[in-house]
Amino acid sequence: MTQIVGHFIDGEVVEDSSRTQDVFDPALGEVATQVALASKDTVEMAIASAQKAFPEWRNTPPLKRARIMFRFKELLEENRDKICHLLGKEHGKILHDAAGELQRGIENVEYACGAPELLKGEYSKNAGPNVDSWSELQSIGVVAGITPFNFPAMVPMWMFPLAIVCGNCFILKPSERNPSAPLFLAQLLQQAGLPKGVLNVVNGDKQAVDAILEDKRVKAVSFVGSTPIAEHIYTKATASGKRCQALGGAKNHAIIMPDADMDNAVNQLLGAAFGSSGERCMALSVVVAVGDKAADALIEKMTAAMQSLKVGVFDNTDNDFGPVITKQHQQKVMGYIDSAEADGANIVVDGRNLIVEGYENGYFVGATLIDNVKAEMDSYKAEIFGPVLQVMRVESMEQAMQLINDHEYGNGTCIFTRDGEAARYFSDNIEVGMVGINVPLPVPVAYHSFGGWKRSLFGDLSAYGPDGVKFYTKRKTITQRWPSSGVREGASFAFPS
Numbered sequence: 001m002t003q004i005v006g007h008f009i010d011g012e013v014v015e016d017s018s019r020t021q022d023v024f025d026p027a028l029g030e031v032a033t034q035v036a037l038a039s040k041d042t043v044e045m046a047i048a049s050a051q052k053a054f055p056e057w058r059n060t061p062p063l064k065r066a067r068i069m070f071r072f073k074e075l076l077e078e079n080r081d082k083i084c085h086l087l088g089k090e091h092g093k094i095l096h097d098a099a100g101e102l103q104r105g106i107e108n109v110e111y112a113c114g115a116p117e118l119l120k121g122e123y124s125k126n127a128g129p130n131v132d133s134w135s136e137l138q139s140i141g142v143v144a145g146i147t148p149f150n151f152p153a154m155v156p157m158w159m160f161p162l163a164i165v166c167g168n169c170f171i172l173k174p175s176e177r178n179p180s181a182p183l184f185l186a187q188l189l190q191q192a193g194l195p196k197g198v199l200n201v202v203n204g205d206k207q208a209v210d211a212i213l214e215d216k217r218v219k220a221v222s223f224v225g226s227t228p229i230a231e232h233i234y235t236k237a238t239a240s241g242k243r244c245q246a247l248g249g250a251k252n253h254a255i256i257m258p259d260a261d262m263d264n265a266v267n268q269l270l271g272a273a274f275g276s277s278g279e280r281c282m283a284l285s286v287v288v289a290v291g292d293k294a295a296d297a298l299i300e301k302m303t304a305a306m307q308s309l310k311v312g313v314f315d316n317t318d319n320d321f322g323p324v325i326t327k328q329h330q331q332k333v334m335g336y337i338d339s340a341e342a343d344g345a346n347i348v349v350d351g352r353n354l355i356v357e358g359y360e361n362g363y364f365v366g367a368t369l370i371d372n373v374k375a376e377m378d379s380y381k382a383e384i385f386g387p388v389l390q391v392m393r394v395e396s397m398e399q400a401m402q403l404i405n406d407h408e409y410g411n412g413t414c415i416f417t418r419d420g421e422a423a424r425y426f427s428d429n430i431e432v433g434m435v436g437i438n439v440p441l442p443v444p445v446a447y448h449s450f451g452g453w454k455r456s457l458f459g460d461l462s463a464y465g466p467d468g469v470k471f472y473t474k475r476k477t478i479t480q481r482w483p484s485s486g487v488r489e490g491a492s493f494a495f496p497s
């Protein structure tokens, strides 16, 4: 019988076979395991456990919370191979890519270990005569995180370590496509000493998400996933008074200026466009070349470099990238290549019909390069989320920037140039949340915050880092007076100043 990945509620793995879904090994194209899909009752059980754990956890000193997180970091490092293997098996990413994902997750745990410092608040002595004033960052209560398939370990760790050290109890609803790694993370955190109920994992689909959104005990929701779902979650969560941050999809452009170091740019673009099969919200999926000379050189060098890319299974680290997540997604990605071709773009390197020997049923798409893409094409407007790099040709940097500023998404972007003035103009005026200058994947480090603009983020606060602390706490400002003995002030009807 196939094993079922269950939930993690009140410190126990809860096996549940009432409603399940297949989880695939995308390289083999076969069912790897099954995942339980939580009912409303199961989600309510998890919320009740978190609610019960909250009073004691919120009063646990931040230093003690941080020590548990520090032990968790050590356990993550000790279990690196196992976690990377789970990621490779259910996502398909190559082990070196999985190790990078895990490391970025660990860095968020390291940031959370600074809880005593992060939660210090602010203090003003003598704000008035004998009056002191201070601000505290108080915990919120039960908070939830809903995460996508493409970073099954890192994105949950953008959320729960920080939320938990801020004194909250957390409900994680990971992607149903690769549930094993997030479940294992919860078990490790318990092993690190986390009291039961502080972190609960409910696996599931829309039913579980709806139960989270409808429950009044859940005070805040962090979401990462596609834009239509992000918008839906944000609208529904905020309508019922929950705090919400909902990070959505992307279409990340790189501008290649005529003065760019083209060999360097091509090397950078290879990894940024095709790494993780292009299934990264920061993947560079469009290159805008300024001038035909730059475009021709780019196409020539890129075409040559793409010949040596290796596509295959996760545990062969000679491979550069693996399959896409599902059969349906493979068809969708190839459908966009078909549509670009039908719209008159030029398929320079064609990744359709790639067969990987020994993995003939796997969901592979080869690296694809498309030239002469135009703004009105569907393949340009949409987030393809596959190993497809589209090239657009423009005559000036202003035209390139206009394209980016007009696009509905504003997650990441980058410019390749040797001209500091151009780079500064670009970063000042581009309507995108995360900007690289000769850096193709400008994913902020854990002590900054991650968030796009436009329809790549709904809400006011970005994920993790300083914005994460703000998101997972409520500010309370206290003003106190201890009058000197014997001093009595008369009534005053003027506004206190």
Ligand code: NAD
Residues within 6 Å of the ligand: 146, 147, 148, 149, 150, 151, 155, 173, 174, 175, 176, 204, 205, 206, 209, 210, 224, 225, 226, 227, 229, 230, 247, 248, 249, 250, 280, 281, 383, 385, 411, 452, 456
């Ligand atoms: P998705 O939107 O399909 O799913 C994300 C989560 O929402 C999952 O947990 C899923 O179970 C849940 N969900 C799906 N449909 C739902 C519905 N109708 N109602 C309620 N919940 C629902 O996204 P995905 O395919 O798992 O992930 C890929 C997407 O995530 C891409 O668009 C990518 O750009 C985006 N992403 C964005 C960021 C970012 O930081 N901006 C990071 C990673 C991924």
